[in-house]
Amino acid sequence: MKVRSLMRFAAPAVAILLVVGCGRQSFSGSGLGNEGQVQAGNIVGGSAVAASDFKHVVGLAKDGRIFCSGNLVESNKILTAGHCVTNFDIDTEAALQAIFEKTMDEVEKNLAGQDISLFNNAPLAAKRTLFKAALRRVITDEGKSIKIYVGSSSVGGSETGLDVVADVALSPGGYAYMEASVLKYTNLALPEDQAVKYSASFDYAYMTLKTTLSGVTPVPVINAQEHSDNVLLGQDVRVVGFGLKVDGRFLRASRLIIKELEEKIAAEQDEQKKQELQAQLAEEKVMGQAFLALYFNSGNKNMVDLKLENYDHTEITLTKKGSGLAGACNGDSGGPALVKLRNGEWRQLGVVVTVDYCGNKTHVSPRFR
Numbered sequence: 001m002k003v004r005s006l007m008r009f010a011a012p013a014v015a016i017l018l019v020v021g022c023g024r025q026s027f028s029g030s031g032l033g034n035e036g037q038v039q040a041g042n043i044v045g046g047s048a049v050a051a052s053d054f055k056h057v058v059g060l061a062k063d064g065r066i067f068c069s070g071n072l073v074e075s076n077k078i079l080t081a082g083h084c085v086t087n088f089d090i091d092t093e094a095a096l097q098a099i100f101e102k103t104m105d106e107v108e109k110n111l112a113g114q115d116i117s118l119f120n121n122a123p124l125a126a127k128r129t130l131f132k133a134a135l136r137r138v139i140t141d142e143g144k145s146i147k148i149y150v151g152s153s154s155v156g157g158s159e160t161g162l163d164v165v166a167d168v169a170l171s172p173g174g175y176a177y178m179e180a181s182v183l184k185y186t187n188l189a190l191p192e193d194q195a196v197k198y199s200a201s202f203d204y205a206y207m208t209l210k211t212t213l214s215g216v217t218p219v220p221v222i223n224a225q226e227h228s229d230n231v232l233l234g235q236d237v238r239v240v241g242f243g244l245k246v247d248g249r250f251l252r253a254s255r256l257i258i259k260e261l262e263e264k265i266a267a268e269q270d271e272q273k274k275q276e277l278q279a280q281l282a283e284e285k286v287m288g289q290a291f292l293a294l295y296f297n298s299g300n301k302n303m304v305d306l307k308l309e310n311y312d313h314t315e316i317t318l319t320k321k322g323s324g325l326a327g328a329c330n331g332d333s334g335g336p337a338l339v340k341l342r343n344g345e346w347r348q349l350g351v352v353v354t355v356d357y358c359g360n361k362t363h364v365s366p367r368f369r
Contacts, residue, residue: 043241044359045326046304051152056219057301057335059149059242060084061161066149066299069241069335070207071348072218078148078207079221079367080334081353082174085143085205088198090181099138099182106134128188132179139178143168143207150213152301153242159299166210173202200365201314203353221369222339222347230341231349233308237318239328239352239362240303241335254288299331306362316350316364325359328352337364 049057058078059066068084082088090096107119107130119130146168147161170178180196183189222231261281268274304326306318318337320326328335336348350364 043239043243043302043304043327043332044329045320045324046239046302049152049240049301049303054240054301054303055150055216057240057242058213058216059151059153059159059161059301060334061147061149061159062145064160066153066159066161066242067331068333069331069352070148071336071351072213072216073220073348074218075212076209077218078209079336079348079351080205080207081351081365082170082203082205083353084334085146085168085170085207086139086178088174088177088181088203096182096185099135100186102138103131103135103182106137107131110134124188128183128190131183131186131188132175135179135182136175139170139175140168143205146207148207148209148213149242150216153299162213164209164211164213165207167208168205169208170205171202173199174205177202199314200353200363202365204351204365204367219336219338219346219348221367222349223369226341226347227349227368230347231308231311231339233311235308235339236305236321237308237316237349238303238305238338238340238346239318239332239335240301240338241328241332241352242301243299243329243331251288251292254284257284258288309361311366313366316366318362318364320359327359327362328355329358337362 056072058070058072060068060070060080068080070078070080070084073079087095087099090099108116110130110133111118119127122130144165144167146165148164149159149161151159153159177196177198180193184193258281261277261284265274265277265281268277305321306327307321308316309319310317316337318327332352333354335352337350337352338346339349340346348367350366352362353365354363355361356363
Protein backbone atom coordinates (compact mmCIF):
# COMPACT_ATOMS: atom_id res chain seq x y z
CA MET A 1 0.00 0.00 0.00
CA LYS A 2 1.26 3.46 -0.80
CA VAL A 3 -0.07 6.89 0.01
CA ARG A 4 0.32 9.70 -2.47
CA SER A 5 -1.04 13.21 -2.71
CA LEU A 6 -2.36 13.94 -6.19
CA MET A 7 -3.11 17.62 -5.72
CA ARG A 8 -1.56 20.32 -7.89
CA PHE A 9 -2.76 23.34 -5.93
CA ALA A 10 -0.42 26.03 -4.64
CA ALA A 11 0.26 26.09 -0.92
CA PRO A 12 -1.49 25.64 1.34
CA ALA A 13 -2.25 22.30 -0.33
CA VAL A 14 -5.56 20.51 -0.04
CA ALA A 15 -5.27 18.21 2.93
CA ILE A 16 -6.75 15.12 1.33
CA LEU A 17 -4.76 12.09 0.25
CA LEU A 18 -5.54 9.33 -2.19
CA VAL A 19 -4.65 5.83 -1.01
CA VAL A 20 -3.87 3.52 -3.94
CA GLY A 21 -2.56 0.01 -4.45
CA CYS A 22 -4.96 -1.59 -1.97
CA GLY A 23 -6.90 -3.72 -4.44
CA ARG A 24 -10.21 -2.76 -6.03
CA GLN A 25 -13.39 -4.50 -6.90
CA SER A 26 -13.71 -4.83 -10.65
CA PHE A 27 -17.03 -4.35 -12.40
CA SER A 28 -17.44 -5.22 -16.05
CA GLY A 29 -20.35 -3.08 -17.07
CA SER A 30 -19.98 -3.04 -20.80
CA GLY A 31 -20.59 -6.68 -21.59
CA LEU A 32 -17.02 -7.68 -22.28
CA GLY A 33 -16.36 -11.30 -23.16
CA ASN A 34 -14.19 -13.90 -21.47
CA GLU A 35 -10.45 -13.50 -21.94
CA GLY A 36 -9.18 -15.06 -25.14
CA GLN A 37 -12.53 -15.09 -26.92
CA VAL A 38 -13.41 -12.93 -29.90
CA GLN A 39 -16.71 -11.34 -29.01
CA ALA A 40 -19.04 -9.75 -31.52
CA GLY A 41 -19.87 -6.10 -30.97
CA ASN A 42 -23.48 -6.46 -32.04
CA ILE A 43 -26.29 -8.21 -30.23
CA VAL A 44 -25.50 -11.91 -30.55
CA GLY A 45 -28.00 -14.08 -32.41
CA GLY A 46 -30.08 -11.09 -33.40
CA SER A 47 -30.97 -9.23 -36.57
CA ALA A 48 -30.60 -5.72 -37.95
CA VAL A 49 -33.29 -3.16 -37.19
CA ALA A 50 -34.89 -1.37 -40.13
CA ALA A 51 -34.38 2.40 -40.20
CA SER A 52 -38.09 2.99 -39.55
CA ASP A 53 -38.30 0.67 -36.52
CA PHE A 54 -37.46 1.31 -32.87
CA LYS A 55 -36.39 4.88 -33.59
CA HIS A 56 -36.77 5.57 -29.87
CA VAL A 57 -33.66 3.44 -29.22
CA VAL A 58 -30.75 5.86 -29.55
CA GLY A 59 -26.99 5.61 -29.55
CA LEU A 60 -24.76 7.38 -27.02
CA ALA A 61 -21.65 8.70 -28.75
CA LYS A 62 -18.28 10.14 -27.77
CA ASP A 63 -15.31 10.99 -29.97
CA GLY A 64 -17.24 10.04 -33.08
CA ARG A 65 -18.31 6.54 -32.07
CA ILE A 66 -21.30 4.91 -30.42
CA PHE A 67 -20.35 3.30 -27.11
CA CYS A 68 -23.71 2.69 -25.39
CA SER A 69 -27.44 2.64 -26.07
CA GLY A 70 -30.47 4.33 -24.56
CA ASN A 71 -34.23 4.68 -24.91
CA LEU A 72 -36.35 7.81 -25.29
CA VAL A 73 -38.96 7.31 -22.54
CA GLU A 74 -40.39 10.84 -22.56
CA SER A 75 -40.26 13.59 -25.17
CA ASN A 76 -37.14 15.05 -23.54
CA LYS A 77 -35.78 12.17 -21.43
CA ILE A 78 -33.54 9.23 -22.27
CA LEU A 79 -33.16 6.26 -19.95
CA THR A 80 -29.78 4.50 -20.08
CA ALA A 81 -27.35 2.64 -17.83
CA GLY A 82 -25.62 4.55 -15.05
CA HIS A 83 -22.26 3.15 -16.09
CA CYS A 84 -22.80 4.64 -19.57
CA VAL A 85 -23.00 8.13 -18.08
CA THR A 86 -19.95 7.75 -15.83
CA ASN A 87 -17.32 5.08 -15.34
CA PHE A 88 -18.51 2.66 -12.64
CA ASP A 89 -15.44 0.50 -13.25
CA ILE A 90 -12.79 2.44 -11.33
CA ASP A 91 -10.37 -0.49 -11.25
CA THR A 92 -7.10 1.17 -12.27
CA GLU A 93 -4.96 3.78 -10.55
CA ALA A 94 -5.17 5.99 -13.64
CA ALA A 95 -8.98 5.96 -13.65
CA LEU A 96 -9.11 6.64 -9.93
CA GLN A 97 -6.58 9.46 -10.18
CA ALA A 98 -8.44 11.09 -13.07
CA ILE A 99 -11.81 11.30 -11.34
CA PHE A 100 -10.20 12.23 -8.01
CA GLU A 101 -8.37 15.19 -9.54
CA LYS A 102 -11.46 16.38 -11.43
CA THR A 103 -13.46 16.22 -8.21
CA MET A 104 -10.89 18.16 -6.20
CA ASP A 105 -10.72 20.77 -8.98
CA GLU A 106 -14.47 21.19 -8.50
CA VAL A 107 -14.00 21.52 -4.73
CA GLU A 108 -11.51 24.34 -5.29
CA LYS A 109 -13.74 25.99 -7.92
CA ASN A 110 -16.68 25.94 -5.52
CA LEU A 111 -14.63 27.88 -2.95
CA ALA A 112 -14.74 30.78 -5.42
CA GLY A 113 -11.31 32.14 -4.57
CA GLN A 114 -11.59 31.66 -0.83
CA ASP A 115 -8.64 30.22 1.08
CA ILE A 116 -8.31 26.46 0.67
CA SER A 117 -7.90 26.19 4.45
CA LEU A 118 -11.68 26.50 4.66
CA PHE A 119 -11.82 22.99 3.22
CA ASN A 120 -8.73 21.68 5.01
CA ASN A 121 -9.95 22.77 8.44
CA ALA A 122 -13.54 21.65 8.01
CA PRO A 123 -14.84 18.65 10.01
CA LEU A 124 -14.71 15.26 8.29
CA ALA A 125 -18.47 15.20 7.67
CA ALA A 126 -18.34 18.63 6.01
CA LYS A 127 -15.39 17.59 3.82
CA ARG A 128 -17.25 14.48 2.70
CA THR A 129 -20.33 16.54 1.86
CA LEU A 130 -18.27 19.00 -0.22
CA PHE A 131 -16.45 16.15 -1.96
CA LYS A 132 -19.69 14.33 -2.83
CA ALA A 133 -21.27 17.50 -4.22
CA ALA A 134 -18.19 18.15 -6.37
CA LEU A 135 -18.18 14.56 -7.65
CA ARG A 136 -21.81 14.89 -8.71
CA ARG A 137 -20.94 18.00 -10.71
CA VAL A 138 -18.12 16.08 -12.42
CA ILE A 139 -20.55 13.28 -13.30
CA THR A 140 -23.03 15.81 -14.67
CA ASP A 141 -20.37 17.44 -16.85
CA GLU A 142 -19.28 14.03 -18.18
CA GLY A 143 -22.87 13.15 -19.04
CA LYS A 144 -23.56 16.46 -20.76
CA SER A 145 -20.62 15.83 -23.10
CA ILE A 146 -22.33 12.71 -24.51
CA LYS A 147 -23.90 13.09 -27.95
CA ILE A 148 -27.17 11.42 -28.96
CA TYR A 149 -27.43 9.54 -32.25
CA VAL A 150 -30.84 8.86 -33.83
CA GLY A 151 -31.05 6.22 -36.55
CA SER A 152 -29.75 2.72 -37.31
CA SER A 153 -26.11 3.82 -37.76
CA SER A 154 -23.74 3.49 -40.69
CA VAL A 155 -21.29 0.64 -41.12
CA GLY A 156 -18.90 0.50 -38.19
CA GLY A 157 -20.88 2.71 -35.82
CA SER A 158 -18.89 5.88 -36.50
CA GLU A 159 -21.46 8.52 -35.59
CA THR A 160 -21.04 12.02 -34.18
CA GLY A 161 -24.52 12.45 -32.68
CA LEU A 162 -26.46 15.51 -31.55
CA ASP A 163 -25.33 17.87 -28.81
CA VAL A 164 -28.68 17.88 -27.00
CA VAL A 165 -27.99 16.68 -23.43
CA ALA A 166 -28.90 19.38 -20.89
CA ASP A 167 -28.56 17.36 -17.70
CA VAL A 168 -28.01 13.86 -16.35
CA ALA A 169 -29.04 12.16 -13.13
CA LEU A 170 -27.88 8.83 -11.76
CA SER A 171 -30.10 6.85 -9.43
CA PRO A 172 -29.59 7.55 -5.70
CA GLY A 173 -27.84 4.19 -5.43
CA GLY A 174 -25.66 5.03 -8.42
CA TYR A 175 -24.47 8.23 -6.80
CA ALA A 176 -23.80 6.41 -3.51
CA TYR A 177 -21.81 3.75 -5.35
CA MET A 178 -19.65 6.30 -7.18
CA GLU A 179 -19.05 8.33 -4.02
CA ALA A 180 -18.00 5.28 -2.04
CA SER A 181 -15.89 3.97 -4.96
CA VAL A 182 -13.70 7.08 -4.79
CA LEU A 183 -13.89 8.03 -1.11
CA LYS A 184 -12.79 4.62 0.15
CA TYR A 185 -9.36 5.25 -1.37
CA THR A 186 -8.91 8.61 0.37
CA ASN A 187 -8.25 9.70 3.92
CA LEU A 188 -11.88 10.83 4.05
CA ALA A 189 -12.99 7.18 4.00
CA LEU A 190 -15.40 5.71 6.52
CA PRO A 191 -16.07 1.97 7.08
CA GLU A 192 -19.46 2.37 5.39
CA ASP A 193 -17.72 3.12 2.08
CA GLN A 194 -16.25 -0.39 1.95
CA ALA A 195 -19.73 -1.88 2.34
CA VAL A 196 -21.19 -0.31 -0.80
CA LYS A 197 -21.31 -2.90 -3.60
CA TYR A 198 -22.51 -2.84 -7.20
CA SER A 199 -26.10 -3.83 -7.91
CA ALA A 200 -28.00 -3.88 -11.18
CA SER A 201 -30.91 -2.30 -9.31
CA PHE A 202 -29.28 1.15 -9.28
CA ASP A 203 -27.42 0.97 -12.60
CA TYR A 204 -29.63 3.41 -14.50
CA ALA A 205 -29.61 7.11 -15.33
CA TYR A 206 -31.87 9.69 -16.94
CA MET A 207 -30.60 12.19 -19.49
CA THR A 208 -32.65 15.38 -19.92
CA LEU A 209 -32.54 16.85 -23.42
CA LYS A 210 -32.41 20.50 -24.47
CA THR A 211 -34.88 19.79 -27.26
CA THR A 212 -37.09 17.00 -28.56
CA LEU A 213 -35.76 14.50 -31.09
CA SER A 214 -37.43 15.14 -34.42
CA GLY A 215 -39.56 12.28 -35.71
CA VAL A 216 -39.04 10.08 -32.64
CA THR A 217 -41.97 8.87 -30.53
CA PRO A 218 -41.07 7.88 -26.95
CA VAL A 219 -41.69 4.38 -25.60
CA PRO A 220 -42.31 4.76 -21.86
CA VAL A 221 -41.34 2.60 -18.94
CA ILE A 222 -43.97 0.04 -17.96
CA ASN A 223 -46.37 0.98 -15.15
CA ALA A 224 -47.61 -1.25 -12.34
CA GLN A 225 -50.95 -2.14 -13.95
CA GLU A 226 -49.37 -2.91 -17.33
CA HIS A 227 -46.78 -5.03 -15.57
CA SER A 228 -49.41 -7.02 -13.68
CA ASP A 229 -51.43 -7.68 -16.83
CA ASN A 230 -48.62 -8.43 -19.29
CA VAL A 231 -45.42 -9.72 -17.68
CA LEU A 232 -44.93 -13.45 -17.05
CA LEU A 233 -41.85 -15.62 -16.55
CA GLY A 234 -40.89 -17.39 -19.77
CA GLN A 235 -42.32 -14.73 -22.07
CA ASP A 236 -40.45 -12.94 -24.84
CA VAL A 237 -38.48 -9.80 -24.06
CA ARG A 238 -36.92 -7.86 -26.93
CA VAL A 239 -33.49 -6.30 -26.45
CA VAL A 240 -32.48 -3.52 -28.84
CA GLY A 241 -29.07 -1.85 -28.91
CA PHE A 242 -26.03 -0.61 -30.79
CA GLY A 243 -22.91 -2.72 -30.90
CA LEU A 244 -19.59 -1.11 -30.02
CA LYS A 245 -17.35 -0.26 -32.96
CA VAL A 246 -14.21 -2.40 -33.19
CA ASP A 247 -11.07 -0.26 -33.08
CA GLY A 248 -9.35 -0.18 -36.47
CA ARG A 249 -6.01 -0.66 -34.71
CA PHE A 250 -6.93 -4.31 -34.17
CA LEU A 251 -7.19 -4.74 -37.93
CA ARG A 252 -3.88 -3.00 -38.61
CA ALA A 253 -2.08 -4.98 -35.91
CA SER A 254 -3.44 -8.26 -37.26
CA ARG A 255 -2.34 -7.43 -40.80
CA LEU A 256 1.14 -6.55 -39.55
CA ILE A 257 1.43 -9.85 -37.69
CA ILE A 258 0.31 -11.77 -40.80
CA LYS A 259 2.92 -9.98 -42.93
CA GLU A 260 5.70 -10.73 -40.42
CA LEU A 261 4.72 -14.41 -40.19
CA GLU A 262 4.68 -14.74 -44.00
CA GLU A 263 8.19 -13.25 -44.15
CA LYS A 264 9.44 -15.63 -41.45
CA ILE A 265 7.95 -18.63 -43.26
CA ALA A 266 9.63 -17.61 -46.51
CA ALA A 267 13.02 -17.33 -44.77
CA GLU A 268 12.75 -20.42 -42.52
CA GLN A 269 14.84 -23.43 -43.55
CA ASP A 270 13.82 -25.82 -40.76
CA GLU A 271 10.73 -27.72 -41.90
CA GLN A 272 9.33 -28.29 -38.39
CA LYS A 273 9.68 -24.64 -37.46
CA LYS A 274 8.13 -23.68 -40.79
CA GLN A 275 5.08 -25.84 -40.03
CA GLU A 276 4.75 -24.22 -36.60
CA LEU A 277 4.85 -20.78 -38.18
CA GLN A 278 2.28 -21.83 -40.79
CA ALA A 279 -0.04 -22.96 -38.00
CA GLN A 280 0.38 -19.58 -36.31
CA LEU A 281 -0.32 -17.86 -39.61
CA ALA A 282 -3.53 -19.83 -40.17
CA GLU A 283 -4.70 -18.96 -36.65
CA GLU A 284 -3.88 -15.28 -37.10
CA LYS A 285 -5.75 -15.15 -40.43
CA VAL A 286 -8.86 -16.53 -38.72
CA MET A 287 -8.49 -13.89 -36.01
CA GLY A 288 -7.97 -11.18 -38.63
CA GLN A 289 -11.13 -12.20 -40.48
CA ALA A 290 -13.04 -12.16 -37.19
CA PHE A 291 -11.88 -8.61 -36.46
CA LEU A 292 -12.79 -7.58 -40.01
CA ALA A 293 -16.29 -9.03 -39.64
CA LEU A 294 -16.71 -7.26 -36.30
CA TYR A 295 -15.59 -3.97 -37.81
CA PHE A 296 -18.08 -4.07 -40.67
CA ASN A 297 -20.97 -5.58 -38.75
CA SER A 298 -20.84 -3.89 -35.35
CA GLY A 299 -22.02 -0.48 -34.29
CA ASN A 300 -25.43 -0.81 -35.94
CA LYS A 301 -28.84 -1.12 -34.29
CA ASN A 302 -29.77 -4.78 -33.75
CA MET A 303 -32.48 -6.65 -31.84
CA VAL A 304 -33.06 -10.09 -30.38
CA ASP A 305 -35.94 -11.80 -28.59
CA LEU A 306 -34.93 -13.44 -25.31
CA LYS A 307 -36.76 -15.38 -22.61
CA LEU A 308 -37.64 -13.83 -19.25
CA GLU A 309 -35.87 -16.32 -16.98
CA ASN A 310 -35.88 -14.58 -13.61
CA TYR A 311 -37.40 -11.41 -12.21
CA ASP A 312 -37.23 -9.55 -8.93
CA HIS A 313 -37.13 -5.90 -7.97
CA THR A 314 -33.31 -5.77 -8.05
CA GLU A 315 -32.50 -7.58 -11.30
CA ILE A 316 -34.06 -9.22 -14.36
CA THR A 317 -32.30 -12.12 -16.07
CA LEU A 318 -32.91 -12.86 -19.75
CA THR A 319 -31.67 -15.98 -21.48
CA LYS A 320 -31.54 -17.40 -25.00
CA LYS A 321 -34.60 -19.18 -26.36
CA GLY A 322 -32.84 -21.80 -28.49
CA SER A 323 -29.59 -23.74 -28.49
CA GLY A 324 -27.38 -21.02 -30.01
CA LEU A 325 -25.95 -17.97 -28.27
CA ALA A 326 -28.27 -14.96 -28.09
CA GLY A 327 -28.16 -11.79 -26.05
CA ALA A 328 -26.50 -8.45 -25.48
CA CYS A 329 -22.84 -7.61 -26.04
CA ASN A 330 -20.46 -4.62 -26.10
CA GLY A 331 -22.23 -1.33 -26.73
CA ASP A 332 -25.68 -2.69 -25.90
CA SER A 333 -25.43 -1.45 -22.30
CA GLY A 334 -28.13 1.11 -21.59
CA GLY A 335 -30.44 -0.25 -24.27
CA PRO A 336 -34.01 -1.18 -23.44
CA ALA A 337 -35.47 -4.57 -22.60
CA LEU A 338 -38.92 -4.25 -24.16
CA VAL A 339 -42.20 -6.14 -23.74
CA LYS A 340 -45.18 -5.94 -26.05
CA LEU A 341 -48.51 -5.33 -24.31
CA ARG A 342 -51.66 -7.14 -25.35
CA ASN A 343 -52.79 -4.01 -27.18
CA GLY A 344 -49.66 -4.20 -29.34
CA GLU A 345 -47.82 -1.27 -27.75
CA TRP A 346 -44.23 -1.58 -26.51
CA ARG A 347 -43.09 -0.75 -22.98
CA GLN A 348 -39.64 -0.69 -21.42
CA LEU A 349 -39.25 -3.32 -18.73
CA GLY A 350 -35.71 -2.33 -17.79
CA VAL A 351 -32.20 -1.29 -18.83
CA VAL A 352 -29.56 -3.72 -20.13
CA VAL A 353 -26.58 -3.45 -17.75
CA THR A 354 -24.37 -6.58 -17.78
CA VAL A 355 -23.92 -9.99 -19.39
CA ASP A 356 -22.28 -13.20 -18.19
CA TYR A 357 -20.54 -13.10 -21.54
CA CYS A 358 -21.72 -11.99 -24.96
CA GLY A 359 -24.72 -13.99 -26.11
CA ASN A 360 -25.28 -15.78 -22.81
CA LYS A 361 -27.42 -14.41 -19.96
CA THR A 362 -28.34 -10.73 -20.19
CA HIS A 363 -28.93 -8.84 -16.94
CA VAL A 364 -31.36 -5.95 -16.74
CA SER A 365 -32.02 -3.19 -14.21
CA PRO A 366 -35.82 -3.18 -13.63
CA ARG A 367 -37.70 0.10 -14.07
CA PHE A 368 -41.28 1.15 -13.22
CA ARG A 369 -43.35 4.28 -13.38
